[in-house]
Amino acid sequence: MKIQKAKRHQVKLRIGLSGASGFGKSYSSLLLAFGITNDWSKIAIIDTENNSASLYSHLGDYNVLSLVEPYNPERYIQAIETCESAGMEVLIIDSISHEWNGKGGCLEIHEQLGGRFQDWAKVSPRHQSFIDKILQSKCHVITSVRRKTDYSMDSDMSGKTKVIKHGTKEETRTGFEYELTVNFELVNDNHLAKASKDRTGLFMNKPEFVINAATGKKLMHWCNEGISINDARAEINACSSIERLKEIYEKYDSLKAETHPLIVKRKEELDLVKSQIIEEKEIVNQKSINNYDGTN
Structure with a gap:
């Protein structure tokens, strides 16, 4: 509640x-x-x-x-x-x-x-x-x-x-x-x-x-009058964290049917960015290890 x-x-x-x-x-x-x-x-x-x-x-x-x-x-x-x-x-x-x-x-x-x-x-x-x-x-x-x-x-x-x-x-x-x-x-x-x-x-x-x-x-x-779906869409597109997406979803309670697909899409985008960052870090770390071992 x-x-x-x-x-x-x-x-x-x-x-x-x-x-x-x-x-x-x-x-x-x-x-x-x-x-x-x-x-x-x-x-x-x-x-x-x-x-x-x-x-x-x-x-x-x-x-x-x-x-x-x-x-x-x-x-x-x-x-x-x-x-x-x-x-x-x-x-x-x-x-x-x-x-x-x-x-x-x-x-x-x-x-x-x-x-x-x-x-x-x-x-x-x-x-x-x-x-x-x-x-x-x-x-x-x-x-x-x-x-x-x-x-x-x-x-x-x-x-x-x-x-x-x-x-x-x-x-x-x-x-x-x-x-x-x-x-x-x-x-x-x-x-x-x-x-x-x-x-x-x-x-x-x-x-x-x-x-x-x-x-x-x-x-x-x-x-x-009041808050529109366009307001919600703008906030969702500008969102940079999953936690904030959850807050936006609850904020626009009466628009959940409209915001749900937008939330899901933005979450997928954020997950993709996160996975790319992790992958890039792993590549950098691996290069550092290889340089340390003198194998590169």
Whole structure:
């Protein structure tokens, strides 16, 4: 155990968007993603919504991975790993609702096992593996979640009564939003959003607004505050001892996934230098011995 001074290191964003059908989850996710990376080619969207992601291809040359049933957790995990291997910087999962209540999703798996309470012992670990994959991904991740639709009779500013569509409960396992950096709820078909969870403090208790690329840029600016991987890389490259490498590894605790390969590479370089020094010393010593013996 070790106590350290509190510092906010660079983090990968975990953003949620939820709303009823037609509220603009896919479009808003793409604008957010572009604001984060400013490069359409580094954005991938895992599309479970019948190829709806391609409807916005006019925005830019982003990448699409179409995911069809069965929507079990393992197939989602495989899709995420495929996007990571392709070098994507921002990953959109549109949507995660199918993993929970879609064809082949967790609710159906539970039902096929018998639908008993004890059957969740087999389903919950599979679902948690999917959640962990999102949280541990080396990409920034944006997830969209469907909300069940409800309707009400409301009056507009002119006093006319009309039917308004609302989103109610999220269609995924309860508690997912608590894992996120920010969770945006799209509240109506005018694409207005509000934050229902916000670790950044940028959006909570603020007026409703329309998500755009500037929202992503604001989040990225927040994300980049504090100590970055570039700071860690510079210290590692300048390091001249194994002991110091260990200290750097512990110092950047939240960046261990990124610093580990850099640490290993630098250790190999230092070991090589050390072996070369030892070899040179042995050569010098041997020459000294030979000169002393008069054999050279």
